[in-house]
Amino acid sequence: MxxxxxxxxxxxxxxxxxxxxxxxxxxxxxxxxxxxSAEAVLRQINLFKKNIPGKFKLFYAQKSNPNPSLLRFINTTGIGCDTASLGEIKSAIKEGFSKDRIMFTGPGKTEKELSYAISNNLLSINVESFHEIEIINRIAKRKERIQDIMLRINPAFEAGETTKIIGGKGTSKFGIDYEQIPEVISGLKNLQNVNLCGIHIFNSSGILDYRKILKNTKDVIRITIELEEKFNLNFKRIDLGGGFGIPYSKAEKELDIKKLGNGLKKFINKKEIRERLKNKELVFELGRYISAxxxxxxxxxxxxxxxxxxxxxxxxxxxxxxxxxxxxxxxxxxxxxxxxxxxxxxxxxxxxxxxxxxxxxxxxxxxxxxxxxxxxxxxxxxxxxxxxxxxxxxxxxxxxxxxxxxxxx
Missing domain, CATH: 2.40.37.10 (Lyase, Ornithine Decarboxylase; Chain A, domain 1)
Known part of the structure; x- marks a missing residue:
């Protein structure tokens, strides 16, 4: 171009x-x-805060760029940090993020990493297999703690991703298949040191069409409500993943963040949705959109x-x-x-x-x-x-x- x-x-x-x-x-x-450029980062964060309803909290996906000075600056904006390794957790803490603003995600967490996350009382650990949940429960029991976890789900729908970066519909190393949820929920009844506090679905990357992000967000929220009703659960957090893209060529148009915000506001203000989300925190974890x-x-x-x-x-x-x-x-x-x-x-x-x-x-x-x-x-x-x-x-x-x-x- x-x-x-x-x-x-x-x-x-x-x-x-x-x-x-x-x-x-x-x-x-x-x-x-x-x-x-710090100012270019701040521009993107402010665009999100200005246009997306305050019900949606913003977390920075550190994997997109872990530069220490960049992390330190992002921390000053008050948003959270999504991490995917022990090194990223330590970097987030070192650069000033409070531990209750750090989430830990990833399909291959080691026991050492899980132990560190539990000891540091992070906001949540987003789990990706039942075996991982069992390990967390064992470590938490040994430390005499109850650990908040969020269940990452592979839904039976796509959000519009065109490249295989973060997963989505079909076979994936990420998360738990939707069909396996009943078995996981049943197994949790025997684990006393974990608390299922939310749902995590991240099935898109680099989307520029606000309508696709809006539809995906609605679908994730509706799935969460269905699971609450089916299994008599009450989640306090829904992690909607990311997927906000930026244009890399003149043929691509910038994501219309204003229209996305208006659509989200209209949806969460529907009476039946507003009631179900009353005590819930909604999270977007964005990397590319913030730092690219x-x-x-x-x-x-x-x-x-x-x-x-x-x-x-x-x-x-x-x-x-x-x-x-x-x-x-x-x-x-x-x-x-x-x-x-x-x-x-x-x-x-x-x-x-x-x-x-x-x-x-x-x-x-x-x-x-x-x-x-x-x-x-x-x-x-x-x-x-x-x-x-x-x-x-x-x-x-x-x-x-x-x-x-x-x-x-």
Missing amino acids: ILTKKDFFSHPFFKSVKLNRLSRFVENYRTPVFIY YSGVYLTKVLYTKKSCGKNIAIIDGGIHHLLRPALIGQSFPVINLSAILQNRKSLTRSYLIAGPLCTSLDEIDSDALMNEVTPGDILAVLNCGAYGYTESMPLFLTQIKSTEYFMNK
């Missing part, structure tokens, strides 16, 4: 970080660097060449820092930052942007349209604040590692 000047300056990152602040990174460039816009990845052009008529730019960065293009075929907007800073009047060309690794998988974009590139130019890859460096393979080929920089004011 090509970004026009209007697109460029309307992007959330460049609304918050002026070009003159980036120029020093270009002038003093040493190695590839991820730059994160906040990050850019700067990388230097080493060589330019042609192959079979195609322009190629070889850069010093690549999928060892930003794996998503190879992992799931995710493309990212790329701009020639040097050309923009120099106000260079040059032709727009299509480039294959490829890294230095000895694999043909090492491509950031196979058709990046931008100002003409010359060796030494610094390119900026946008929307890298989520699932960037944290998801990559920096040890491959013992290449140079990227650095990270957090901008706050």
Whole structure:
């Protein structure tokens, strides 16, 4: 894709970080660097708070970007933190999140991790198998505690996910199949040190159509109400997962958060729904939506060449820092930052942007349209604040590692 000047300056990152602040990174460039903007993160959190009814609480999915400075800043906004490992729990606590604002999720928790979570009295542990529940009960009994758990369910419906990232309908390593719930509920009667306090359904990722998120939210809430009635239960929390997407190309439109909020407000204010949700907390756990816009990845052009008529730019960065293009075929907007800073009047060309690794998988974009590139130019890859460096393979080929920089004011 090509970004026009209007697109460029309307992007959330460049609304918050002026070009003159980036120029020093270009002038003093040493190695590839991820730059994160606090203001761009705050923009997304405020959009959620402004448009989504207050009944819905926001948690940050730390897996999208665990940068310590970023975590520390997000904590100041008062939202919660969703964690998926012992390391993430410790990071959340270290960066200031109170333990009653931390949830622990994941299909393969070790006994050491579960013991730590129980000892630290986290808000809840979202469980994904009956065997896990039995282990939690045993540990909690030994510690003379009663542990709140939320049951992650694989529903018999989809939310509109197009890539297999987080699960959904069908065979999945995540959660418990809907058909297995009666057996699990029955088994819980014999476990005295766990308290089933809620339901967790996370079956979508990267959705831009607010109607799909709205429908999925309604379906999850209705399933929860059905389970309460069927098994005479009273949940205090419903974890609706995430799924809020951001656009990565001009063909995609930004999620209409205002229309989503209006739809949610209308639904939860229906008399029969309002009564059933009266004492319940509703949770969205969002990662990409909060942090993606906040990050850019700067990388230097080493060589330019042609192959079979195609322009190629070889850069010093690549999928060892930003794996998503190879992992799931995710493309990212790329701009020639040097050309923009120099106000260079040059032709727009299509480039294959490829890294230095000895694999043909090492491509950031196979058709990046931008100002003409010359060796030494610094390119900026946008929307890298989520699932960037944290998801990559920096040890491959013992290449140079990227650095990270957090901008706050």
